[in-house]
Amino acid sequence: MKTNESNPLGSLDEWEDDLLRRYPQSTEQNGPQDGPSHQQDGKSFRNYAAEARPSVKEFYRLNHRYQTLDFVREKRKQYLSLDKRRMSIWGAMEYLNTLIDDSDPDIDLPQIEHLMQTAEAIRKAGRPRWYILTGLIHDLGKILCLWDEPQWAVVGDTFPVGCRFSERIVYSEAFDANPDTDVPEYQTDLGIYEKNCGLDQVVMSWGHDEYLYHVVKDYLPPPALYMIRYHSCYPIHHEGAYDYLLNDTDRELFRWVRDFNQYDLYTKRDERMDVAALRPFYQELISEYFPAEIRW
Numbered sequence: 001m002k003t004n005e006s007n008p009l010g011s012l013d014e015w016e017d018d019l020l021r022r023y024p025q026s027t028e029q030n031g032p033q034d035g036p037s038h039q040q041d042g043k044s045f046r047n048y049a050a051e052a053r054p055s056v057k058e059f060y061r062l063n064h065r066y067q068t069l070d071f072v073r074e075k076r077k078q079y080l081s082l083d084k085r086r087m088s089i090w091g092a093m094e095y096l097n098t099l100i101d102d103s104d105p106d107i108d109l110p111q112i113e114h115l116m117q118t119a120e121a122i123r124k125a126g127r128p129r130w131y132i133l134t135g136l137i138h139d140l141g142k143i144l145c146l147w148d149e150p151q152w153a154v155v156g157d158t159f160p161v162g163c164r165f166s167e168r169i170v171y172s173e174a175f176d177a178n179p180d181t182d183v184p185e186y187q188t189d190l191g192i193y194e195k196n197c198g199l200d201q202v203v204m205s206w207g208h209d210e211y212l213y214h215v216v217k218d219y220l221p222p223p224a225l226y227m228i229r230y231h232s233c234y235p236i237h238h239e240g241a242y243d244y245l246l247n248d249t250d251r252e253l254f255r256w257v258r259d260f261n262q263y264d265l266y267t268k269r270d271e272r273m274d275v276a277a278l279r280p281f282y283q284e285l286i287s288e289y290f291p292a293e294i295r296w
């Protein structure tokens with residue numbers, strides 16, 4: 001992916017690096033357990049001090065300017081019929097790995113290694129097999145980049161559209177340029193939604209989370225689907241925004257999303273993964289939950 005006006009990031013990792021700047025790692029890690037941790041908002045403190053780098057700020061500006069309810073509806077129509085191709089999970093991992101960006105290949109790990117680092121950290125923590133598998137696949141929705149979607153429509157913090165944008169979203173002032181702020185119906189807390197209707201009723205900004213959720217929703221248990229669908233929703237899982245849209249199921253399952261975040265965000269290391277050596281374990285795990293091919 002070439003850096004240009006609609007793709008200001010040298011690599012998708014620049015957004016994730018900015019997440020690390022905003023949410024530095026807390027010292028406590030969770031040990032083996034069957035349920036999610038009880039980690040609450042605020043334990044990993046938020047870093048207000050430093051500024052995002054210019055490319056990342058520009059990325060947020062584009063994201064906040066263009067993610068409108070109409071845009072998301074358009075993308076859902078375009079992608080959620082899942083008629084782009086049929087691929088195995090492993091095939092999608094290899095396909096995602098063909099994503100080449102402008103960053104220094106000596107610094108950024110191949111996509112497949114981020115997936116494996118996440119999965120291996122979950123495995124080492126003694127978590128259930130479906131959880132390890134969730135780590136392995138959680139970013140496969142980034143293949144949207146290979147279909148020429150701009151960076152701001154693939155990654156970035158996600159948030160509800162069709163209602164007032166929370167000021168707890170990073171660089172929320174950039175929403176002033178979003179045409180939805182001129183639609184009075186979208187400018188109340190609830191917007192087009194009902195109080196505590198549940199996130200399943202809420203249209204989220206478009207990106208790799210929502211897309212992959214629809215690809216895998218018939219194959220994995222509810223906590224796995226929540227992790228996949230909302231792992232970029234920092235306004236909710238880290239900032240506690242939009243509580244008036246959540247129902248009790250969301251609140252329960254967001255404990256899993258927060259739990260997953262430690263493995264997603266804080267496992268990015270320089271340590272290389274031996275993909276060939278790990279492949280047999282993961283192929284077997286994939287085949288426990290998925291047919292040979294699924295629709296993308």
Ligand code: FE
Nearest residue numbers: 138139231232
């Ligand atoms: Fe992700």
Ligand code: FE
Nearest residue numbers: 114138139264
């Ligand atoms: Fe990730």
